[in-house]
Amino acid sequence: MASAGASEPVLLDPRGPAITAMQCTVGVGLLLGGSGFCVYTTIRTLAEIGDTTSSWAWAGIGVALTAAFVAWVGFGTILDACIERRATLQLAALGVDTTALVLAVAPATPSNDHHERLLLSIRVSGPGFEPFECEQKVLKHRFGGATQGTVLPARVNPATRVFIIERPPERLHPGDA
Incomplete structure (x- = not known):
């Protein structure tokens, strides 16, 4: 049995540099695209918020939140790629x-x-x-x-x-x- 304080064993799916680079590229695309669109829709929504004839306000808030979520998924994708690659390199070295x-x-x-x-x-x-x-x-x-x-x-x-x-x-x- 494991000694007290030892972490749980984790089965690693090793990642090479090419897979990590592709995953980071996808993550950067999601992060930049989502955050850029979030900023755009937020600015447009705030500019039209005083116009009572426009129904854009509620749609703009929903679109901005969706774009922010896409950006968050992109950030998570980059973070996951870096963590998995670091674990792969540590396993190879140690x-x-x-x-x-x-x-x-x-x-x-x-x-x-x-x-x-x-x-x-x-x-x-x-x-x-x-x-x-x-x-x-x-x-x-x-x-x-x-x-x-x-x-x-x-x-x-x-x-x-x-x-x-x-x-x-x-x-x-x-x-x-």
Whole structure:
């Protein structure tokens, strides 16, 4: 079991620089577009607020709030990309190579994009940290070959307990050699 004060283990989906750059580009587009449109609609709404014949005031407030929300989503996208990339780099620099023993495999709910997933119960152990057990949802097409007792290569940051697991080795069919 984990020692007192240790953080919960987190399965990381490693991000490379290209994915991070694309995610930041999308985030900047949302942030700049949303905030610019928010400022525009706010100024227009304030300019026409005294005109009693205009119904723009309420629509302008709604549009400005929607644009502000889009800008907030853009900011969150940039922040998420930076946090995930930093965790990936820390794991590469400070992580130790370990193994993850599959204790149980069960079906899990599909992902948001309708990919089938599995729930893996695993025990991660290796040098430099106290072994821990956790349950993680993983994509079935990547880990469908994992069964109880399968040993997966893993890498763990002992300080944060952030880890990655690799696919199980491909099984050779009887005719393959």
